[in-house]
Amino acid sequence: MAFQMKDIQFPAVSYDEWKEQAVKALKGQPFQTLFTKTMENVILEPLYTKDMLLNKLDGQLDKQIATIRSSKAAEGIKVAQQIYGDTPAQFFTNLQASMDKGNQIITIDSRVPFKWDDENLTILAKYLTAYPFKLFTESSNDPVLKVFDHISDQEITGYIVSKEPIILDAFNHVRTLSANTVPYHYEDADAIQELALSLALASKHAEHEENFETFINKFFVHFAIDTQFFSEIAKLRAFKVLWKAFTSAYGIDAPVAIPVIAETSLRSYSKLDVYVNLLRAGNETFAALIGGADAITVHPHDCLSKPTDQSIRIARNVSLVLKEESFVEKVLDPAGGSYFIETLTAEYVEKAWNLFLLIEEAGGIDAYTASGQLKTALQEVNERRLHDVKTRKQSMIGTNIYANPVDELPLETNDLFSQIKRLAVPFEDLRISYKKANPKVEILTFGTLKDFKARADFVSGFFAVAGIVPSQSGEMHSIEELKEWVTKTDAEYVVIAAKEEDAKSIVPALLEVKPDSLLMDVAGQYKSEQDEWLAKGLNGFIYNGQDIIEKLTSLIESLKGVQQ
Structure with missing residues (x-):
C-alpha cells in the first residue's frame, strides 16, 4: 500500500507535556525566560492553546471574531500612494503616472514646494473628481482646500486628515473627522495608547456633531503601522472590537464599519542602510493587510531624504505585490482563529478600553492632554523604547546592529518628515560626530584566532554603528609582545580582545606602559576588576547590553580631547 501522509495521526500533546520538554531543553534556565514582555506591558507566552484562548475570552471568542469580520468598511485594501513633485508639472505628471500604474487613492500632503494657485487647483480638482483621495492639511485655512471651490460633483469620495475638523457640508462622501493617531505614534505611543486615543478622539468629535449618525458618516481612523508585526495586526483587529463597544454606548446595536486608513510608520525608518527601510515597509504593509486596514500608504525607503522615481515605484509595488501574490485580501479575516492573535487582540481590547x-x-482627550498626563505617559514609553534600541534589546538592522560602516548619510532632508521623532536619529548623529573626528581605532588581540575572534567581531560590530572600521593587531602570544605594540602604536584608541582569564593578567600589565595619550578599553564587563583597572588608567569597557549611544558618545568626547 502506498504511503499516504494524510492518513498519519499524531498524538495530542498537552501544555504540561510540552512544558516538561521545554524545561529539559532549557538545561537549567528558568521556564520564565521563554516569556516576553512587550512595550504595552503584555506578557507574550511561548505557546498558546485553544483552552488558553477560550479561558481568556470566557465564551466571547465567537463574538470577537464576528465583530471583526462584520466591521470591514471596504473589500480588500486600497493602495493610497503619496504624490511627490518639485514643480506643478512634475507633480501632476507623477500623479497621472501613479494612477495609471496601480495607485487607487490619490494621497497628497498639502505642503508641496509650489503654490496652490487657481491654475493648479483647477487641475487638481479634475483628479479629485475622477478618483478617491486622501488629503493632509494643516488647518481649515489650508490653501489646498480651495480645490473644493472648483468641484461641482458632490458625490466625490475622499478623506481629509487635519489638525482640526474641516467643514465641507456640500460633500457628504468626503470624510473630514479623523481619529488621527499618527502624531501620538510619533511621540512613541504604544499600541494600547493609540487604540485608547483613537476612541478618545472619536468621543470628542461625536460630542460636537448634531447627531451620532452624522458623526459616523464623517468619521474615519488613521493609524501608523510599525514593525512589530503581530502587535500591529492585533491593534487593527482590536480597534474594530473597541469601535463596536464605543458605538453600543450610543445605542447602536448592529456593527457599523468605518474606514481604517493606515500608513507605514517612519518611527523605525533610518537614513542608514536605507534599503532596510524597504523590508520594514513590506513587514508593516503585510501587517496592515492581514489586520484589515481599508487603505495603506507605503512610504518610499528613501523618503527621509528625497524619494526618487524608482523608490516611489517600489513603494507602490509593495502594496500591489502583496495584494496580488499573497491573496490575503481575498480572505475576510486572515488572522481569525489564531490562538496567539486572538488572545493578543483580546488583551489589547481590555487594556485600551480601560x-x-x-x-x-x-x-x-483635551483635559487629559492639558493636565500633562498624556505627555508623561508617552514620555515613559519613549524612554523605554529608546533604551531598548540603545542597548540593542530591540534590533534595528543596519542602524544599531549589522551596520554598514562605510554607508554614507544622505545630505538632503525631506522637510515633510524632518520633525518625526525617529529611533535612528541618535545613531545618525553619532555617525556625523565620528566622521568629523575620524579617530584611529585598533583592536589588540591576544592568543589564537579562536581565542579572541568572538570578542573582536563584537567590537568591530559595535564600532560599525559609528561608521568606524577598526584595524586589528593580529595574533599575539606574550605580554612582552603586547607591551611593545602598545608603546609603538599610532592608534588613538585601543580595545583589548582576549579570553576572560587572559585579560585579567594582560590589562594590568598594559596599563603600566600605556602612553597617557592612548585611550584603552577592554572587551567584556569584568565587574570584580573594573574599579581597580579604572583607577589605574583604563578608559572603560565594551560589552553586550551596554547603552551603545552613551558609550560611543562618551568615547568621542574623550577622543576629541586626545586629538586636541
Missing part, C-alpha cells in the same frame, strides 16, 4: 475610560474620567 485606558479610554480613564481618559474620559479625566475630562476627555
Whole structure:
C-alpha cells in the first residue's frame, strides 16, 4: 500500500507535556525566560492553546471574531500612494503616472514646494473628481482646500486628515473627522495608547456633531503601522472590537464599519542602510493587510531624504505585490482563529478600553492632554523604547546592529518628515560626530584566532554603528609582545580582545606602559576588576547590553580631547 501522509495521526500533546520538554531543553534556565514582555506591558507566552484562548475570552471568542469580520468598511485594501513633485508639472505628471500604474487613492500632503494657485487647483480638482483621495492639511485655512471651490460633483469620495475638523457640508462622501493617531505614534505611543486615543478622539468629535449618525458618516481612523508585526495586526483587529463597544454606548446595536486608513510608520525608518527601510515597509504593509486596514500608504525607503522615481515605484509595488501574490485580501479575516492573535487582540481590547475610560474620567482627550498626563505617559514609553534600541534589546538592522560602516548619510532632508521623532536619529548623529573626528581605532588581540575572534567581531560590530572600521593587531602570544605594540602604536584608541582569564593578567600589565595619550578599553564587563583597572588608567569597557549611544558618545568626547 502506498504511503499516504494524510492518513498519519499524531498524538495530542498537552501544555504540561510540552512544558516538561521545554524545561529539559532549557538545561537549567528558568521556564520564565521563554516569556516576553512587550512595550504595552503584555506578557507574550511561548505557546498558546485553544483552552488558553477560550479561558481568556470566557465564551466571547465567537463574538470577537464576528465583530471583526462584520466591521470591514471596504473589500480588500486600497493602495493610497503619496504624490511627490518639485514643480506643478512634475507633480501632476507623477500623479497621472501613479494612477495609471496601480495607485487607487490619490494621497497628497498639502505642503508641496509650489503654490496652490487657481491654475493648479483647477487641475487638481479634475483628479479629485475622477478618483478617491486622501488629503493632509494643516488647518481649515489650508490653501489646498480651495480645490473644493472648483468641484461641482458632490458625490466625490475622499478623506481629509487635519489638525482640526474641516467643514465641507456640500460633500457628504468626503470624510473630514479623523481619529488621527499618527502624531501620538510619533511621540512613541504604544499600541494600547493609540487604540485608547483613537476612541478618545472619536468621543470628542461625536460630542460636537448634531447627531451620532452624522458623526459616523464623517468619521474615519488613521493609524501608523510599525514593525512589530503581530502587535500591529492585533491593534487593527482590536480597534474594530473597541469601535463596536464605543458605538453600543450610543445605542447602536448592529456593527457599523468605518474606514481604517493606515500608513507605514517612519518611527523605525533610518537614513542608514536605507534599503532596510524597504523590508520594514513590506513587514508593516503585510501587517496592515492581514489586520484589515481599508487603505495603506507605503512610504518610499528613501523618503527621509528625497524619494526618487524608482523608490516611489517600489513603494507602490509593495502594496500591489502583496495584494496580488499573497491573496490575503481575498480572505475576510486572515488572522481569525489564531490562538496567539486572538488572545493578543483580546488583551489589547481590555487594556485600551480601560485606558479610554480613564481618559474620559479625566475630562476627555483635551483635559487629559492639558493636565500633562498624556505627555508623561508617552514620555515613559519613549524612554523605554529608546533604551531598548540603545542597548540593542530591540534590533534595528543596519542602524544599531549589522551596520554598514562605510554607508554614507544622505545630505538632503525631506522637510515633510524632518520633525518625526525617529529611533535612528541618535545613531545618525553619532555617525556625523565620528566622521568629523575620524579617530584611529585598533583592536589588540591576544592568543589564537579562536581565542579572541568572538570578542573582536563584537567590537568591530559595535564600532560599525559609528561608521568606524577598526584595524586589528593580529595574533599575539606574550605580554612582552603586547607591551611593545602598545608603546609603538599610532592608534588613538585601543580595545583589548582576549579570553576572560587572559585579560585579567594582560590589562594590568598594559596599563603600566600605556602612553597617557592612548585611550584603552577592554572587551567584556569584568565587574570584580573594573574599579581597580579604572583607577589605574583604563578608559572603560565594551560589552553586550551596554547603552551603545552613551558609550560611543562618551568615547568621542574623550577622543576629541586626545586629538586636541
